[in-house]
Amino acid sequence: MVAPATPPPAVIPLDHVSAVVAGSSGAPYGWTGYRVRPGDTLEVIAARFRTSVGTLAARNHLRSAHLIMAGSRLSVPRTAPVHQATPARTTTRVAATVHVVRSGETVSGIAARYRVGIPSILKANHLGARSLIHPGDRLVVRAAHTVARKAAARTAKAAAGPATRSYTVRSGDTLGGIASRYGTTVAAVARASRISSRAVLQVGQRLRVPRAVSSTHAVGDTFAGVRYPDAVVAAARRNHAQLARRAVPSRTQVKAMVVRTARRHGVDPRLALAVAFQESGWNQRAVSPANAVGVMQVIPSGGQWASSLVGRRLDLLDAQDNITAGVVMLRALTRATSSTPTAVAGYYQGLASVQQRGMYSDTKHYVANIMRLRASM
Incomplete structure (x- = not known):
């Protein structure tokens, strides 16, 4: 029992204890923990858990039946079997879905929508890492999954709560501004709200805004199965963090800035708008794992070239400087080539590579998309 203030006159060896609960020795269902309560004795605990004093003493390395203290923990037999869930099936089966872009x-x-890897979609549809997709394209989405994974996904979704929040459009709102405010993208808001990413918002209109998904880093280190060097990714993350703290223009403001800058430098405004939309969706906060930054998705070496073209250092984290960099690069490429498609290919693939190797298949898709966008601007 619980040791009194004055110990008993003699310690009774456990070998001499005869109190045994008949037919209850051992632990057929395994062991569990028990915290000793005031008034407990080893005999009482043994009876409660259908075992013997000797079994408890041996399991807990006790030398005396009297020396158990209130609050201490003992290992005791389980009194019933533990019901274990039947293991989830792990047989893999392949589900194929056709998604219309x-x-x-x-x-x-x-x-992300189908919870599959980017490389899986690229491989299933014979696309390259920089291939473009267009509205109306039909993509095969194959996902290897198990019953357990589907159950886990349902559980995670229930725990996370609603995937979107309701937002009522106010005067001056744009899709870009709303997306930035809630840490998501224009495309995600448009998709959730079932509207075009170019839709004109109306005051009082109700949108569905996806909740931001937390992650260790907002900029990953891999895209389409290609892992970028640590130094490049680290620089991209620093740039993303700085842009997250800065005020940036809305998509509507960016569009006007692109037009003004293109006219100032003698570049077709529709071409500049098309490139900016294709590269970032007119979003200055866009940063890729390759450290392509801002509206025009300019990498540091491109920024150095553009700075030499304008005669001053351009800050790619500044929206106006970023747009200027992309526009003057387009101007230089247009002047160095015999056609607009070749200049656009140079912006995407690099002019030297285009001249030496011709356009890659994904470059051709990029150029075709830019031409379509240009015609719609």
Whole structure:
């Protein structure tokens, strides 16, 4: 029992204890923990858990039946079997879905929607890492999954709560501004709200805004199965963090800035708008794992070239400087080539590579898309 203030006059060896609960020795259902309560004795505990004093003493390395203290923990037999859930099936089966691409969708967005990897979609549809998709394209989405994974996904979804929140449009709102405010993308808001990414918002209109998904880093280190060097990814994350703290213009403001800058430098405004929309969706906060930054998705070496073209250092984290960099690069490429498609290919693939190797298949898709966008601007 619980040791009194004054111990008993003699310690009774456990070998001499004769109190045994008949037919209850051992632990056929395994062991569990028990915290000793005031008034407990080893005999009482043994009876409660259908075992013997000797079994408890041996299991807990006790030398005396009297020396158990209130609050201490003992290992005791379970009194009933533990019911274990039947293991989930792990047999893999392949599910194939045909997804029709809608305006504003990206491969990464589709991959996230179906919970598959980007490389899986690229491989299933014979696409390259920089291939473009267009509204109306039909993509095969194959996902290897198990019953357990589906159950886990349902549980995670229930625990996370609603995937979207309701938002009522106010005066001056734009899709870009709303997306930035809630840490998501224009395409995601448009898709959730079932509207075009170019839709004109009306005051009082109700939108569905996806909740931001927390992650260790907002900029990953891999895209389409290609892992970028640590130094490049680290620089991209620093740039993303800085842009997250800065005020940036809305998509409507960016569009006007692109037009003004293109006219100032003698570049077709529709071409500049098309490139900016294709590269970032007119979003200055866009940063890729390759450290392509801002509206025009300019990498540091491109920024150095553009700075030499304008005669001053351009800050790619500044929206106006970023747009200027992309526009003057387009101007230089247009002047160095015999056609607009070749200049656009140079912006995407690099002019030297285009001249030496011709356009890659994904470059051709990029150029075709830019030409379509240009005609719609």
